[in-house]
Amino acid sequence: MLEEKSAPLGILNVPNGDFAGVFAAQFSEWMKPAGARCLISGMAGSRQGWAEAAYVKCPAGPDELARHLLWIEPGRIALVPGLSDGQGPDGQQGVPDVMRGEEVQIFGAMRLSGLRDGLFVLPGTHSKWATVRGGRVMGFRTHMTGEVYGLLSRHSILARTLEADAPLDEAMFVKGVAQSREGQGLLHEAFGVRALALFGRLGPAPSASYLSGLLIGEELRHEKPGSDVILIGAPALLARYGLALKQYGARVRTFGAEATWAGLHALRGDR
């Protein structure tokens, strides 16, 4: 990685939907050299994005993805499709699942770690748990953990006695993870945050960490992680998942933004 650039221009913030114009304004300098190539992963390839790059069905590896790049300018600019799972053999059974962008991070972490099998977890607004076998994503599940944390901590009755942006209180977070394992379910355990506050047993800052532990714990309780997990994401969130996974006895390897760059290189076929 030679240079990095970011701008608050997510797909819902592109003026007049002029993706080509925004791209030129941001990257024309980078695209000047002959043979420059740009691969774009994430929501730019969604229905609301630059153009729709249809989901590639699991199982899928870098080769399947590379074959389905949607070229905006042939050989020069392409959108990377996301992955879908769970549609069943005839494409109409089962409840489907989707990801856009995380597949590139998974392929990058595979490349960086040399692993071709394992459980890859990408925490976030919508966390992804992907099973990789022989270098391909066999299937995955999404959990709305981050989004539900935002809703409960800012917009539910819990918000009255909770400081949503409080720094992590590790002990209370671990307590939340442990409580979620009691198995009475998130809809019940979350109300405990309110009841504990009513009895003066949980203050606004620790409430946030306890609720976060309940939610991430709920995700783990259902995913039943094994002994090894590859975690990919931003440091603050990885710290929380690392703590929670330790309660489940899982060993963790972590990757950050480098997984995205390595994944895009893998799609291009670079060695």
Add this chain to the structure above:
Amino acid sequence: MLEEKSAPLGILNVPNGDFAGVFAAQFSEWMKPAGARCLISGMAGSRQGWAEAAYVKCPAGPDELARHLLWIEPGRIALVPGLSDGQGPDGQQGVPDVMRGEEVQIFGAMRLSGLRDGLFVLPGTHSKWATVRGGRVMGFRTHMTGEVYGLLSRHSILARTLEADAPLDEAMFVKGVAQSREGQGLLHEAFGVRALALFGRLGPAPSASYLSGLLIGEELRHEKPGSDVILIGAPALLARYGLALKQYGARVRTFGAEATWAGLHALRGDR
């Protein structure tokens, strides 16, 4: 029940916290006869209410509750305390739970049904599942089912493709209940609403019923209802819980507002 009256004057809408003034304006006519007595259950007895009637600990029956009425005017106007549970033997262990108002409905339904043992379920914003033995509430659990439905259907990513107020689609609701039994957890299953919509397999109106089924199903999955359930609440919600409980093979008896009146009479000692 001779006469009924309602006004949009919940505890957060009482001007200047003048509960006595609001009470007089609403009920002075009813309180004129000598010996008139008013028992007030629900949030009026909470910390933000008229005065705080401390929670009575489970196990508790009508007698315990009657002994702890908080008299605003002795012999004339009293606040009914709520119940608490789960604080453990020393009052400091376990995660507590609380209810205010539902205890009166439970005691009323006991009286109307003649049952002194059973599982009493009160669906709502915060659903309550109470175990009754020998005429006393032994313990209970709250589930934030109604509130989380509101948040997910109106404020999450699901809101983009969901018509929150659509009428009940029974088939889709039952499908949601069945899907929740798959056991991957609410944080995962809720995302299925989004993915199904992306593939054009679930429209905005049926999405609402499917999500409602997922949520109520999640509550039932954890509560594991037995063969008989007493349901107390408003007709529209009881219809949904009745449908869901049928999937679990439970027989249902239902009570509405009459349970509140009967419960208040039970506290007064009327036969």
